[in-house]
Amino acid sequence: MAAPEDGVVDAVIAVPLANEEPGEVERDFNAGPSASDAVSTIGAPEDSGDIEADVGAEAVDVEIDADGDAKAEPDEPTYDEQDADTEARAAQADEDAEAGTEAAAQPSGPRHMNVIVKGEDDVEKTYIVHLEGPTHRKPFLGGYRHRKTGVVFHNAATQTMRRARTPARDLYHRTTQTAILRSEPKFATQTSVHTSTQMSKVGHYVTRETDKVIQGAGYETAQDWHARRVKAVIVIQTFFRRWKAQTFVHQLREARDNYQRWVIEEAQRERDAEERAFEWDMFRRLNPRTAEDFDMLYSSLETWRREQEERIQTLPAEAQQKARMDLLTQQSKYLASIDQLKLIADEDNRARRIDRFLEAAATPRQWENPQYGLSVAMETADTKRAKEIRDLYRLLKMTELELDERLDALLQVKAVVEKYNTSLCAEILDLIQREADMIGRNMTSSVLTGLRQRLLNLFLQFAEDPQYNPEAARLLPVHQDKSFFRGNVARAAGTDVFLTTNRFDVPTTSTRGLGRSKEQERAYNRAIHREDNRLFRIMLDAARVAEQRRDGNATCVMLMTPRDVRYLVESIWGSKSALSEESDLRRLVLARWNKAKPLSPWNVVLLDQAEVAAHEKLDAVEQNYGPAFLARVQQKHLRAKQHFATLRAHLNQARKQDSTRAADLHGKLPNAVPA
Numbered sequence: 001m002a003a004p005e006d007g008v009v010d011a012v013i014a015v016p017l018a019n020e021e022p023g024e025v026e027r028d029f030n031a032g033p034s035a036s037d038a039v040s041t042i043g044a045p046e047d048s049g050d051i052e053a054d055v056g057a058e059a060v061d062v063e064i065d066a067d068g069d070a071k072a073e074p075d076e077p078t079y080d081e082q083d084a085d086t087e088a089r090a091a092q093a094d095e096d097a098e099a100g101t102e103a104a105a106q107p108s109g110p111r112h113m114n115v116i117v118k119g120e121d122d123v124e125k126t127y128i129v130h131l132e133g134p135t136h137r138k139p140f141l142g143g144y145r146h147r148k149t150g151v152v153f154h155n156a157a158t159q160t161m162r163r164a165r166t167p168a169r170d171l172y173h174r175t176t177q178t179a180i181l182r183s184e185p186k187f188a189t190q191t192s193v194h195t196s197t198q199m200s201k202v203g204h205y206v207t208r209e210t211d212k213v214i215q216g217a218g219y220e221t222a223q224d225w226h227a228r229r230v231k232a233v234i235v236i237q238t239f240f241r242r243w244k245a246q247t248f249v250h251q252l253r254e255a256r257d258n259y260q261r262w263v264i265e266e267a268q269r270e271r272d273a274e275e276r277a278f279e280w281d282m283f284r285r286l287n288p289r290t291a292e293d294f295d296m297l298y299s300s301l302e303t304w305r306r307e308q309e310e311r312i313q314t315l316p317a318e319a320q321q322k323a324r325m326d327l328l329t330q331q332s333k334y335l336a337s338i339d340q341l342k343l344i345a346d347e348d349n350r351a352r353r354i355d356r357f358l359e360a361a362a363t364p365r366q367w368e369n370p371q372y373g374l375s376v377a378m379e380t381a382d383t384k385r386a387k388e389i390r391d392l393y394r395l396l397k398m399t400e401l402e403l404d405e406r407l408d409a410l411l412q413v414k415a416v417v418e419k420y421n422t423s424l425c426a427e428i429l430d431l432i433q434r435e436a437d438m439i440g441r442n443m444t445s446s447v448l449t450g451l452r453q454r455l456l457n458l459f460l461q462f463a464e465d466p467q468y469n470p471e472a473a474r475l476l477p478v479h480q481d482k483s484f485f486r487g488n489v490a491r492a493a494g495t496d497v498f499l500t501t502n503r504f505d506v507p508t509t510s511t512r513g514l515g516r517s518k519e520q521e522r523a524y525n526r527a528i529h530r531e532d533n534r535l536f537r538i539m540l541d542a543a544r545v546a547e548q549r550r551d552g553n554a555t556c557v558m559l560m561t562p563r564d565v566r567y568l569v570e571s572i573w574g575s576k577s578a579l580s581e582e583s584d585l586r587r588l589v590l591a592r593w594n595k596a597k598p599l600s601p602w603n604v605v606l607l608d609q610a611e612v613a614a615h616e617k618l619d620a621v622e623q624n625y626g627p628a629f630l631a632r633v634q635q636k637h638l639r640a641k642q643h644f645a646t647l648r649a650h651l652n653q654a655r656k657q658d659s660t661r662a663a664d665l666h667g668k669l670p671n672a673v674p675a
Contacts, residue, residue, distance in 0.1 A: 277586070289345050291522060292534045297338050302530035305331060354460065358393060361386035361463075361471040386471040389463045392416060396456050403439055410436055413459065424462060431455040492517045506559045508647040521563075533562035535585045540565045543590045547599050556600040556651055564601075565590070567643070572636050573606040578629075582608045591615060593633065601640035601647070605633060 111131040116124050143154035200206045220228075284293045285300070305327070312323045364377040395401075395409045410432045417425045417432075435451055466473035489498050493516045504514040505521065516524065525531055540562055547557050569575055569588070576583050591612045592598075593605045607615055618624045625633075641648070 273586075288341050289348060292532075292537070294338065294342060294345075295522075295525065295530075296532045296534065297341075298526045298530040299532035301331070301334055301338070354393075357472075357475055358386070358390040358463065360475055361469060362390045382470040386469055388416065389469055393456075393459060393463055396452070396459060399445070399452075407436060407439060417459075417462065420468060422467075424458065424465070428455065428458050428462065431458065490514045492520060494520070505561045506647075506650060508560065508564050508644050508650075531563075531566070533566055536565040536569065537562040539569070539585070539588065539590060543599060551598055556598060556647065559647060559650060560601075564644070564647075568601055568604070568640065569606060572601075572639050572643075576606070577608045577611065578605050578633065579611050580608055593621065593637070601644045602637045604640075 111133075113129045113131060115127040115129050117127060118124055141155040143152060145152045198204070198206055281296070284296060288294050288297060308327050312320050312327065315323055362383060364379045364383050366375055366377045368374075369376050392409070392413050396413065401409065414429060414432050417428045431451065431454060435448060435455065438448060438451070463469050464472050464476070466476070488501050490501055490504060491498050492504075493514075497517075499517055501514065503517050503519075505518060507515050540557070540560060544557050568590075569585070575585065575588075577588060582588060587609055588606055589609055589612050590599065590604050591607050593603050595616060597603045605615070615621075622630060
């Protein structure tokens with residue numbers, strides 16, 4: 001842009017000019033202006049006047065909008081859709097199209113013109129206006145026409161190309177595939193086809209090649225319409241019922257597949273359980289550790305002996321005596337092997353029992369903090385003492401120590417023991433001194449084995465004595481309070497040995513004393529019956545756990561023994577389920593017959609695990625089982641009452657003692673404050 005001279009202001013106007021009339025505006029075109037030239041003002045002074053165009057006898061203000069078009073505002077402008085006829089509009093449209101074509105053909109480079117404007121002081125100022133041609137042809141959007149002068153003013157179009165609307169993704173929907181007719185003014189577009197119709201007449205021929213002959217459709221009555229609707233409804237119902245049937249069949253097929261899968265998984269689970277049980281039984285037979293393991297060995301030996309007895313009965317009379325002698329010899333060998341296994345198991349059990357005792361004594365005192373829900377552990381002087389004794393015992397028990405390490409261990413034990421002046425401590429100190437002398441003489445470890453074992457046993461006595469290890473007082477099986485034994489000691493049947501009552505089982509079939517102790521019962525079983533009660537013990541434990549969950553005062557089940565459960569299952573219920581006659585003891589469960597009463601021999605039923613879940617859902621068993629089944633169950637309950645009559649007496653006595661104890665406790669409570 002050139003620098004302005006005297007009174008000359010450089011400006012650029014970029015608005016399309018309407019049909020101009022000569023007036024006060026002076027134009028100087030370099031390349032010749034056209035109707036579509038764009039004029040814009042930039043940097044005009046504040047005191048400059050508006051550009052006016054003298055159109056005929058009246059002045060019309062030219063308004064420049066944001067789009068760059070000139071918009072005239074006459075005194076009384078009206079839209080020319082109703083006054084002008086079709087031919088005039090067509091002619092005007094042709095002229096505008098020609099003008100637009102010529103303007104488009106002209107170069108679009110920048111041009112300029114001089115515009116003289118009078119200010120407030122009647123001082124003329126010259127503006128250099130640079131003209132920019134249009135970059136595209138603007139659409140015809142209608143406009144205004146002056147009634148008096150006939151000047152046409154077009155509506156301005158935007159200078160910015162309309163941005164095409166591109167969908168974010170491909171749309172294949174019914175809405176996008178169906179044409180939507182819009183009748184609103186801003187969407188409507190009126191074409192020549194819609195505004196007029198041309199027919200053939202004299203002097204004008206209209207071809208009929210593209211015409212279509214349209215005939216009216218047949219009349220549809222209400223009955224026909226209803227029939228068509230019914231037919232459509234039937235089609236919809238057909239497909240809907242098909243879908244429902246397919247869904248139902250799919251559900252049935254899925255349920256069938258799930259059931260078959262569950263059957264296969266259950267069968268596999270049972271096979272795995274049987275394999276694990278078999279492997280565990282074989283391990284117990286080869287490595288017996290508990291009393292039940294040896295009961296299983298004695299039971300297997302008794303089963304084998306009976307089978308051999310039956311085989312001997314089939315032999316001739318002269319060969320039976322020799323076969324029985326061979327059977328006795330072989331049975332004696334098996335018993336000797338079992339005794340050797342018992343010695344090995346006793347050693348292992350003794351070592352584990354000692355380790356558990358020392359570990360329990362050295363464990364800090366623990367309790368739950370109800371405020372924070374955490375476990376709190378506290379070490380006392382007694383627990384620290386027990387921990388020191390435990391470490392020394394484990395150190396003495398180690399056999400792979402070097403000579404210097406062994407001597408250091410002996411010195412530590414001596415420092416702990418020499419604080420007490422007792423015969424046990426003196427003997428321990430003497431053995432320590434003797435072993436130290438023998439180590440100094442380079443004695444081999446095999447020579448010192450007996451001495452070290454004796455020292456270890458004496459130190460164990462030291463650890464178990466509450467005088468040296470105070471924590472041992474709460475872990476010893478023998479109660480230290482002498483008043484505890486008053487009324488809690490009984491004589492074992494057939495012996496002169498007196499034992500505490502916790503060493504006896506409650507007799508359920510005899511009313512004369514407590515009978516044999518638990519050790520006597522186990523020895524009697526191994527010598528006479530040789531029964532394996534492990535499965536019945538598991539069954540009893542499961543019943544006790546179930547009763548404890550339902551009723552915390554399950555006294556009857558707590559008084560029963562595995563032998564009582566064996567008699568109840570084998571003799572009364574026949575080792576079979578009352579419903580399905582399942583004979584696998586691993587799957588049988590003792591359940592309540594009447595779930596409102598506690599479990600007892602006269603209120604029990606033997607069922608499978610799956611049957612127990614269904615039986616527990618019954619509210620009244622008398623209304624859900626048949627009369628024959630009810631009579632059979634009642635008969636078994638009567639037999640149980642007769643056999644376990646002593647157990648019922650013990651239960652009644654226990655209830656009376658509980659009532660008396662509760663009454664005494666209530667009497668000792670402080671009385672209420674009198675009113």
